[in-house]
Structures are given as structure tokens and as C-alpha cells.
Amino acid sequence: MELFVSEGNPHCLKVLAALEVTGVQCSVQYVNHEERVVPFLSRPTLPALLLPTGLHLFSSNAICRYLFEVSGQECSEFCNQWLEWEATDLQPALLQALYMAVLQGKGSEVSTVLQGPLKFLDQSLSKGGMPYLTGEAVSVADVVLWAALYPVLSDSSQALGEHKSVNGWFDRVASIHSCLSAAQKVLQGKGLQGMKSYMQRQPAPQSSQGRNTQPCNCNPIEGEEGERAFSEEELEAAILNWSKGLSTSPLATDRQHPILPQEGKRNILVTSALPYVNNVPHLGNIIGCVLSADVFSRYGRLRGWNLLFVCGTDEYGTATENKAREEGLTPQLICDKYHAVHSSIYKWFQIDFDFFGRTTTEKQTEIAQDIFWRLHKNGFLVEDTVEQLRCEQCQRFLADRFVEGICPHCKYPEARGDQCDKCGRLINAVELREPQCKVCRQTPVIRSSKHLFLDLPKLETQLEQWLEKSTSTGDWTTNAKQITRSWLRDGLKPRCITRDLLWGTPVPHPDFKEKVFYVWFDAPIGYLSITANYTDEWEKWWKNPHQVELYNFMAKDNVPFHSVVFPCSLLGAQDNYTLVSHLVATEYLNYEDTKFSKSRGVGVFGDMAKDTGIPADVWRFYLLYVRPEGQDSAFSWADMALKNNSELLNNLGNFINRAGMFVTKFFEGYVPVMELQQEDKKLLALVGWELQQYIQLMDKVKIRDALKHILNISRHGNQYIQVNEPWKNIKGGDTERQRAGTVTGVSVNIACLLSVMLMPYMPEVSQTIRNQLNAPQSCVSTMLQDNGTFVCSLCAGHRIGTVSPLFQKLEADQIEALKKRFGGQQTPQSTASTQPAAVPAPAAAVEVVTVNGVDPEKAKQLTQAVAEQGDKVRALKAQNAEKTVITAEVAKLLDLKKQLALAEGKSPEPAPQKGKKKK
């Protein structure tokens, strides 16, 4: 018999405690968390007990039970009951609690999560009046529950409330020496932190609201019980909305530039964090700022708000100067080049900026210098000397990344002047050992240099007053509030705003004329200068706090600059600036199980997304579906395929397509007459409710949560069609045909509503749906007014257009190929590809192969090209494209296959068709 355990795994604590308590002879083997010990389980599961018969037990409770039984202590019924309760009730709560305490640093919320189970345990213990759970002696139930609770109950930092009986019982079991020694073995005396590496490998627990992933294993009967019940009044209200029809008021659908604040309107200014110009943005950057801001802006415009969405590239700083040196260009040329790259990426992702500008403009200099002089005049700038490295040969101070040397902490030889890439610690450039000028490789000398500092401590009181108001009235995300609070708690220090560089906004003060503004001071002013480049009347947006609400979108690392530092600049300048009202920060998006890394070629970067052949709208959908809202999330290819196939194809697309096809096939393309029955009214109320939830969430910028309600509606729709079977009723008598008509009519109207709700998320798909349904333009604004009203926008007799499928399946092999391609060590061709969208990927790969002969590398590229071309041909066939077009593409495909055969050293005969033969 052999027991397999891993360190830091709380379930292993149970079995080791049981093993020590029972004294059963069994060898114990410590393995990695990832080790797959149980041959029939696809996910690594520990602990596991290999039984003498060769079978594995993989449930920790079953293992404990077995150990107790072979030592002669059988499990009573009450023992059973406790073990079942532990598995079904306590464990889910514990998993969530540990997840929060160990990984999210939210130890304070643990007691809330565990409140219910602990109370239940406490009551049972005090009611039973016995020292142990099932009587006078320790049983397997005591050991299992004690071990399960040990990590949280033994942690002194966890205030879990007064559970007297639980505490007494816990101490009683803890006094059994073997229990504590097992705990020591598993947690290594590190307490909760001892479980970190284990917890990191666990899937995130379902949130307590259960909104994210609902258990789907409930049968229809239970499903109905759990359904939302509507009162008569609610049903009446739904019918009233339904019959209202489209509003006749004319719409301001076309945007008139320049957009300026208007009296009596909700005036909203949206900014997205300015992407740094010398990097190609990755998916995490895109979801964190521009895409989130875009969805909200599109939504706001649909709601009829007067909204301006600006963004641009952040172009100054040492990184740009270095990049320019690498590529042998001037910084300005580097910026021009990469600004275009950014622009084209965002265009492909359909980011609908009102204006996409840049920070290297005259307006930037003008506004930044104005703010500087105001701060100076108001006495918020202080002077100080800083010791800095200076290269005598290059005649300049070496800021940040212009110097390299040995890290004083980890001895890494190529540490940069601001940070070591190996150990990640922040470094003061003068601390570097053996520093070298990055340009001429000379050893720099230490000189002191005079700099200006923004006096944050002097502005602190003002800042706090403003923050209190803004965070309590506006929609700040929780992380934004927390990060801001922690900055204030640590106390503010003066911050240097000048730098010894060339590439930046010049400091206008004569005593500092060789210097430029430090990027953190300069970059957020870009929001103002970009708006100024959009309209001369920019001050109507930026010096108008009473009329304008400002939304800032960013990833969480950017929060302090937007909530503390930049507001201090503006407050100190005292010119009635518009400060942020709603600060919306996302957490991080990881790539598969790791981080995005440009240098290692890991992850998908903005310019490559289009080469995958997956439409922009599908990318948008998936990124928004996994938007790191409230906690970190991860991009995963397999999950993307799954969500595409299950949610887009089988749920949403399937419903909209069926609804449209029924109108086309059964009613010659005209929406039939609808006679609503009780069931239909219920559905209208339900859909109306989902719509209202969507609006409430979107108003609060809960973009990911709102998306779930769209998908809920199509789920309800599919179920409605499934239950009512219009395809059967249409063949029946008059009553049945009437019923088929109503169901079809209601369904196609839901499809129309879905197209409207989808607009911010998937603009192109949304437009396609409305084209297919030939939906009136006014449906867009009508349904998203006020709290949301689901109206009948396609009335009986309305003629719809041609219906066709909206989404395509993502095949497993296609996804596997993409996963490999973006999993690291990408070919230089694809990594460096900064070309605009016009070059299709397969053609690019063909050019690589010019010589004959066997070449595995080329074969690999060609395999990819063949796969992509194959997909293209399939897609064309699925769309019933013109025959000549298909023939041309097939010819290309055959040519690619021939080249592939050559590269693989085979004879270029067409491969026999696979899989088509019937046996």
C-alpha cells in the first residue's frame, strides 16, 4: 500500500493525520502537485492511495475512512453524515476562503465566507454536548474536519468570530500529537502561505453569487422551480412595453464632430490609458484599456449620452530613445512608425475612438508647461539635488535605462538603471555595480544634479477631500479604491517631475533648461492635449467639472497615477480642471498559465490576432467574456474555442439563425401574426428582466457580467423554441399554425433585441443581424432607453432579409496549431510582423520557401499555411461563395500542399482523401 501526497495540499493533511492517528503501516511518497498518480483521472488529483488490489482511491475522505476501517474502527452513520457534509458544504466554502486568503490577500473576508458552516458546526457540537463530533471518542469525522479546518483555524490572523464549541473541539483534537505533526509535515510551519503553490494550481472557485458558472447538471424539473416568478403586474408591464412599438422621435445617430458638452445632457468624457508607443500591445493591454473603454463608449452613445472617447499613444521617454538607437532612427520616426502600428491594430479590433492622437505635439508642450507654471506659481514645486550617473564622454546624465550594470541584490550582470530584470527589484542607478553607459560603454561618474519635485504632501488634504467625494459618488472599481487607499496610508512623498533626457516635453524654467518632464507627469496631460488636438474648444471638456463626468479606463498598475499623482497636478494647478469621476481598473489577463512576454514570443499580440483568421468580433467577444473584472483571469485557446462553439455558435448564433429561418421557411419571409398566451407573456417578462439587468450592470461598467445576460436571453429563446416546436406545429391545423406563428414572431423579435444588446460587444455581428432581419434603425435606441424596454420592433407583416449563419466552429486541430504557434519561440516572421492587414498569412509563408529539398522548418511553416488556406476554402464553401473564387483558392491550396510535400521530402502527389471513405 502506498500513499501519495504533496506539500501544502490541505487534503493531504487529512490523510496524513488519519495515517498517524490510526498507525496503519503504509509508505508515504511526496510528489509534485502536478503529478498524475491516478491513471484514470485526467487532472492531477492528490492525495491518492494505491490499494493492495492495484486500485487507486482518490478521495481524501474515502482514504481516511479506509485507514480507520482497516485499523478496526468502522464508520457510523453519523460519521457518514459529517463526511458528506464536509465534502458538499464545508469544502466549497473553505476552497473559496483559502483562495481569498492565500492568493488574493483578502484575509479579512474569510470569516464571512466561513460564517455559515462554522455556525452549523458550532450549533451541532453544543447541541450534542459531547467532546467529539460523534461521541466520547475521536472518530474519522473529527480527524477529517479538524484537518480541513486546521489551515484557517490555526492562523492567528484570521478572526473567525466566537464559536466557543468549535474552538473547544478544535483544541481537543489538536492535543492529539499525531494530528499536529501531520499538519507540520504538510504546511511546513508556514501557515496559510505554505499552501500558496497548491492554491495557485486550483481553478478559481465559483463566486458566491454563482453568477459565473452555474451548475448545469440540474434536470428540467428543478430548473423550472428555480425560475424567476413574475407577478400579474409585472406580466402586464411587459405586455405594455411590448406593444409600445418603436419610438418615432428622430435620432441623432450620426456623430457631429467636434462633440462638445451640451446643457441638459449627460456629458461623458471617456479616456483609455495611453498605450506606450514602442511596444505592440498584447491582448491584456487591449482588454484592459481600449477595448473596455470602447464597449462602454458604444453603449453610452446608444443610451443617448453626449459622449467623447479619446486616446492616443504615449511617445516620450527613455524606452523610445533606446528603441530609436536600436533601429537607427530618430525618436520621432520611431514614434511615427509605431503610432501607425497601434492605429491599425485598434482599427482592426474596431475600437471606435472619436479621436486617436499622440503625446508628441505642440499642444502637449503648451498645456504641460502651463500646468507646470501654475504649480510653480502656487508653490507646489520644490527643488532638490539628486545623485546621478553621468557619462563624461556622451556629456549627459544617464537616466534609467541608459545605464546597465551588476545588480546589487542578485548580481545579475545586465541590470538596468531603474530595475533588475532578473530579481525584479527596483534599483537606484547609483547603486549599480560596475555601471556602464549603454551608448558608449564608458564607466559613468556620480554627479549631483538639480531636480524639481511635485510637493504631494502639501496637496494631500485637498486630495483626500476630493477623493472622498469622487469615490463615494462615482463608480470606482474596488481595486482602484484599495490601491489608492494604500498609497495614502503609506503617506505621500514629493515626486521628481524632471529628467535628464532629450526626448520629452522641455521644462520651461530657465534653471532646468537641459531637462524634460518625467513621463509620469507628462503622459496623463496627454489626455488634455489629445483633446486639444481634436478641438480648440477642449477646455469645455477639461475645465468643466460641473457638466462633465470623466471615466478613466486602465489596468490596475496604472491606478496610482490616475487617482493620486495626476489629480494632485491638476488640483495644484488650480484652474477648475475636470477630475476623474469614475475610475475603472481591470486586473491582469494572463496567457494560458503564464504571462504575456514579448521577448519570449509568448502570447498573442495585437498585430497577430488578425493573422489567426478568427474574426475581430469573436476576439472581442472572448476577451470581454474573460475580462479580468474583479480578479485576474486568463486567455486560453481551448477555452476560446469552447466559448466560441458553445456560446456563440450553439447558443446565440443558433437561436438567431433558427428564429430567422422559421420566418423565411414557414412564413415566406414575413413576420407572422402573434397572439400572446400566458407562456409568451412570461417569456417577455423574463427577457425584459434580463435586459434591465444588462442595463443596470452596463451603467456600472460591469461589462463582463452584463454580457452573461445577453447569453441568458438566447438560452431562454432556445428553450422556448425547443418546447414549442414550431416546426411541428406548422404542419398542424389552424390553431397549431397560429401557435407556430406566435412563437416564430416572438423569437425573431428577441433576435432583434439581441442584436441591439450585442452592439457594444460585437459591432459587426450586430449589424449583420439587423441587416438579415431588415430591422428598422430606431429599434436600437428605443430598447436601451431608461431602464430598458423590450418592444415588438418587427411587427406582423414585416419583411425580413436573407438569413445566414453568423458564426463558424473553431476546430480542435486549428486551435491546437494556434496554441503551438503562440506558445513561445515564435518564428521571427510572425513576431516582427508589423505590416498592415493586407498581407494574408499563407502568402507570406510561401515566399519563405524558395529552394527545393527537405527542410523541417519550412515544412512546419507550410503545414500551417496549408491549414490556414484549408480553413479559408472551407469558409468560402460554407458561405456559398462564387465558384470561380473557390476554384482559385483551391488551386492555391493544392499548390501549397505540393510545396509542403517537397519540403517534407515526399513526392508531390496529392495525398489520398482522408476520413471520407465508409467501411
Added chain:
Amino acid sequence: MALRELSSLEKYLGLKKPNKYSTQGDKKVPVLQNNNGPPLLGLATIACHLAKEAKRPELLGDTAESRAVVQQWLEYRVTKLDSCTKEDIKFILKDLNLYLQDKVYLAGNRFTVADTLMYYGIHPLIVDLAIQEKEQYVNVTRWFDHIQHYPGVRHHLPPVVVLKNRIYTSRHH
């Protein structure tokens, strides 16, 4: 749902006078009102109790090992199976398929309570499978079909059609 399972189990066990049940909490955990003592809580716990009441202890396993295996699958049923998400389904079926490769029943060669409760729990998953998927999880399907035809087990659930002859030839690799 759980109550119907218990009443089907009672019928299978041939218990004459039906027990009184209620449910507790949002998750509707079944509770057995016991005349001679405190109530019993939880589907798996009550199922084991019923087997003992019917004097059929062999249904809980006849060795220490098989008893542990039975309890393990009962736990699997009330945890993994009852709270599975769409994404989990594939893994559950795949794992179970591999596990059942060399077994007639979950606990080896004898029918146990684990088979009953796992059958009830997995029924909604199997109903949704396409014929092709049923063929993919051939061992699960075989076991499932076997249990649904086991005398006296099925009761409240509709039968699922299982084709005995394969219609999809094995896929090329």
C-alpha cells in the same frame, strides 16, 4: 429530485413502509426523519442507511476496500457530479470511461449503491449526449445501459436509447 431518487431506491430495496423525508436549505439537501433518533442528512448518508435498513449490507461493499470505493463514488456523485459545469462534463465522462474500462460495476464485480446513485446523477448528462459521443464514451455507455436495465433500478427516469452496433467507424488519426 433527490427525494425521488431515495423513493426509487426504497422501491428497489423492497422497503415496505416508505420513510418520511424533507429537504433543507437552498440546495435542497434531503433529510430523513428518524423515529428512533436524530434526523439523517445528505443523499449519500441516507442511501447507505436505507441499504442497512433493508439488511443488504453487501450493497455497500463486501470488503474494506470495496466499501471505501463505494463511499468514494457516492462522494463523487454529491460533489463533482452535482456541481459540474459544462466544461467539467467532458472530463467527468472521459475519466469515468477510462475507469470503467476493466470493470462491470463501479466497485468491481458487484452491483452496489454507488452504481445506483451515480446512475441517477449522470442520467441528465447522458440524455444530452449525441450518438457519436455515446460511442466515444463507450464504457460509460455500456455501464449506464447495464444499470438502467438492472431490475428495479430505473423507476423515475426515462430510459435512454443506446445503440448496440456502432454507426461511426473509428476515426482516422
